[in-house]
Amino acid sequence: MKIKAVRRPETPEQARDWARELGEQALYVAGGTGLHFMTDPAEMVAIPLDRIGLRGVECSGRHYRIGALTPLADVMNYRAERWAFHETGRRTATHQIRNISTVGGNICRVFPWCDLPVALLALEATMVLLGDDGYAVPADDYFASQPARRLANGDLLLAVDVPVLEAHMGFGYRKEVICHSGFSLMTVAARLRLEGDRIRDARVAAGAALPFPARLKQVEALLADQPATPDTFARAATEGVREVAWKGREDWSDAYAAHAAAIAVRDALDRALTFARRRDW
Amino acid sequence: MNDPLTLHIRLNGEPRVFAADPDEKLLELLRRHGLKGAKFGCREGVCGACTVLLDGRAVYACLLPACLADGHEVVTIEGVGDQEHPHPFQQALVEAGAVQCGFCIPGMVLSAKALLDENPQPEDEEIREKMDGNLCRCTGYEKIWTALKAVIAAGGGGGEDAS
Numbered sequence: 001m002k003i004k005a006v007r008r009p010e011t012p013e014q015a016r017d018w019a020r021e022l023g024e025q026a027l028y029v030a031g032g033t034g035l036h037f038m039t040d041p042a043e044m045v046a047i048p049l050d051r052i053g054l055r056g057v058e059c060s061g062r063h064y065r066i067g068a069l070t071p072l073a074d075v076m077n078y079r080a081e082r083w084a085f086h087e088t089g090r091r092t093a094t095h096q097i098r099n100i101s102t103v104g105g106n107i108c109r110v111f112p113w114c115d116l117p118v119a120l121l122a123l124e125a126t127m128v129l130l131g132d133d134g135y136a137v138p139a140d141d142y143f144a145s146q147p148a149r150r151l152a153n154g155d156l157l158l159a160v161d162v163p164v165l166e167a168h169m170g171f172g173y174r175k176e177v178i179c180h181s182g183f184s185l186m187t188v189a190a191r192l193r194l195e196g197d198r199i200r201d202a203r204v205a206a207g208a209a210l211p212f213p214a215r216l217k218q219v220e221a222l223l224a225d226q227p228a229t230p231d232t233f234a235r236a237a238t239e240g241v242r243e244v245a246w247k248g249r250e251d252w253s254d255a256y257a258a259h260a261a262a263i264a265v266r267d268a269l270d271r272a273l274t275f276a277r278r279r280d281w
Numbered sequence: 282m283n284d285p286l287t288l289h290i291r292l293n294g295e296p297r298v299f300a301a302d303p304d305e306k307l308l309e310l311l312r313r314h315g316l317k318g319a320k321f322g323c324r325e326g327v328c329g330a331c332t333v334l335l336d337g338r339a340v341y342a343c344l345l346p347a348c349l350a351d352g353h354e355v356v357t358i359e360g361v362g363d364q365e366h367p368h369p370f371q372q373a374l375v376e377a378g379a380v381q382c383g384f385c386i387p388g389m390v391l392s393a394k395a396l397l398d399e400n401p402q403p404e405d406e407e408i409r410e411k412m413d414g415n416l417c418r419c420t421g422y423e424k425i426w427t428a429l430k431a432v433i434a435a436g437g438g439g440g441e442d443a444s
Contacts, residue, residue, distance in 0.1 A: 003304040006286055006348045032346040036325055046303065048348055073338070094414025095392070097326055099338040100345060181327070181413055 001038040003027070003046045012052050012130050012156055019047055019154035026154065030069055030105035033097055037111060054104075054158060059083075063161040065128075068104030075103060082164055084171035084275065088119040088189075091173070094181040104157045109148040110213065112249070113183040117143050117213040119173055120160065121205035122189035128159040136161075143213055168194040170276025172268040176208075176260055178250070184208035185249050186257065188216075188264040192228070192272040199223045199232070202272075204265060209246050209257040216240055219265055228273055237266040288351040292316075293360025301347040307333065308342035310350075311357060318358035318387040329415030332388035333357050339395040339414070358387035361394055368394060369435065373428035381419035388415050393429055401437020 007022075009015035019026040027044040029035070054067040057078045064083060066075065076089030076098060092098060092106075092115045106116045107127070117139075125139045131153075142150070151157070165171060169191060176186040187207045193200045202223040207213035219240030226232045241261045248257035285300040288310075301310050308331045311319055322330030324343045331343040334356040362368035367375075370393045374380050389412070396403055396411040403411070408429060417425060 003346070003348075005284065006303045008348070008351070029346060029349070032349055033326060033341075033344045035346065036344055046346065046348065048346070050349055051352075071338075090410070094326075094329070095411050096329060096332055096339050096341045096414040097344075100335070100340045100349075 001027075001035065001040055002043050003035075004043040005045045006048065007045060008048050008051060010051055012054065012158060015047055015049060015052055016130055016154050016156050019156070022047075024152075028108070028151075028156065030102040030108075031071065031100035032105075033101045034105055034109055034111075038109075049104075059164065061164070063126075063163045066103050066160045066162065068157040068159055069102045071099055072101050072103065072106070073098040082166075082169075084165060084173075085119065085123070085162055087173050088115055091115065091175050097181075103160055107142075107147060107160070108151055108157055110143070110146060112211060112213075112247075113185075113187075113208045114213065115175065115184060115187055115207075118187045118205045118207040119171075119189040120162070121213060121215055122191045122203045123162050123165075123171060124191070124203060125163070126161040127157060128161060130156045130158050134158065140215070146212070165191070165275075166193075168276055170194070170272040170274065170278075172271025172273075172275060174264045174268040174271070176264060183249075185252055186260045186264050187213075188261070188268040190265070190268040190272045192223070192269065192276055194228055194273075194276050197228055199226050199228050202269075204240075204268070206241075206244075206261060206265070209248060209252070209261060210244070211247055216244065216265065218243060223269075233266050233269040233273075237262045237269065241265060286348055286351070288347060290350050290352075291354040293356055299347075303348065305347045306343055307345040307347045307350050307355070310347040311342060311355075316357050316359050320384055320387065322384070327416070328385070329388040329392065330385055332391045332415060334391055334395055337395060337398060339392045339411070341414070356391070356394075358390060361390060369432045370394065370397070370429060373431045374425065377424045377428040377431065379420060379424035379428045385415060385417045385419075389417070389425060393432075397432065397437045402433060 025045045029046045029048045054069040056067050058065050072089045076086050120139045127137045127142045172190045174188045175184050186209045190204045192202050202220045204216045204219045219236045222236035222240045246257035248254045288299045319342050320330035322328035326341045326344040333342045
């Protein structure tokens with residue numbers, strides 16, 4: 001991919017209008033780190049988004065709104081009650097990457113190893129987009145296929161709404177890498193909602209060792225309405241990942257990826273349970 | 282060659298105007314204009330030898346499209362101290378004997394500068410988080426770590442450079 005020209009918008013609406021005008025030649029550029037992986041020979045017109053705002057994290061009471069152009073370093077540094085997403089930012093790449101890579105860039109063109117989609121699926125996030133007008137897309141729909149295709153008509157991601165974790169809800173995140181700054185080989189995120197000592201419901205998602213991030217619905221089914229115990233987690237983690245078509249990356253075999261998935265799911269659930277039972281908020 | 286872009290960048294404290302190819306990375310632009318302290322290393326955002334500061338934040342110049350630097354402030358190693366007035370971390374690196382081949386050092390210095398400017402007294406965990414994007418293949422990091430801890434022990438050294 002080669003950038004043959006640059007048009008710099010001042011507002012989200014101007015960016016959208018230019019993208020629509022340019023059609024297939026248009027390329028939104030947020031932090032620009034993803035360009036390294038776009039190897040097709042097409043010549044594109046870059047639309048850098050660094051002047052249109054959309055940066056920062058705000059809490060509305062019911063959800064955290066993360067501007068699409070918020071760097072991952074800012075996600076990592078943000079702190080608030082029952083905010084769990086900073087952990088995902090901290091475990092992404094290196095500090096130099098986190099300083100320029102944006103939340104939007106990470107989830108608009110999703111590579112298998114992308115970290116945020118897995119967490120956002122588990123957290124039941126909602127993407128806020130600009131088409132003719134603003135509209136919202138739940139994570140389950142947004143990540144049902146490559147978002148870049150949805151956005152090919154010039155629609156622009158404005159923000160991500162992450163629901164505030166209510167009392168008795170917990171979030172856990174686990175990422176397997178060869179080295180701290182490496183691409184993920186296995187990413188799992190889990191959100192548990194407890195009712196007393198039982199699991200009312202769970203959302204569990206995985207990525208990196210799958211062709212595309214996805215929820216682990218069999219794991220979720222094995223957790224729902226079960227006691228929140230190590231035995232429940234062990235059974236869900238082993239039986240629930242068995243039918244999934246794991247795909248090992250780098251030097252991992254598919255069979256080893258399946259083994260690692262069971263461990264990562266269990267770890268993520270343990271962390272989510274610990275989070276849910278915290279009383280120091 | 283596509284039509285060049287005109288970029289306005291405050292570079293090492295001086296307002297500058299550059300003509301850049303739309304496809305050019307910031308690292309290529311800087312080196313084309315004689316600022317060769319930032320190195321071509323991995324060219325894929327891993328090694329940190331190309332690290333510069335963009336509005337005070339450490340970034341990989343090898344990945345950053347030059348057009349994203351337009352209207353922003355860039356600091357390279359050429360803007361951080363010199364032989365007569367080194368940045369405290371540069372001085373500490375020399376005193377600790379922490380430089381071997383030196384290829385990684387400009388990036389190390391800039392990452393450390395960003396760290397110390399933001400927090401002159403970082404804890405070890407923050408140091409690891411903020412320095413995790415700079416690789417050194419010679420030293421094993423021990424002496425670089427020693428040098429950085431010495432600067433922190435002496436007060437952090439923020440704001441004592443040419444930029």
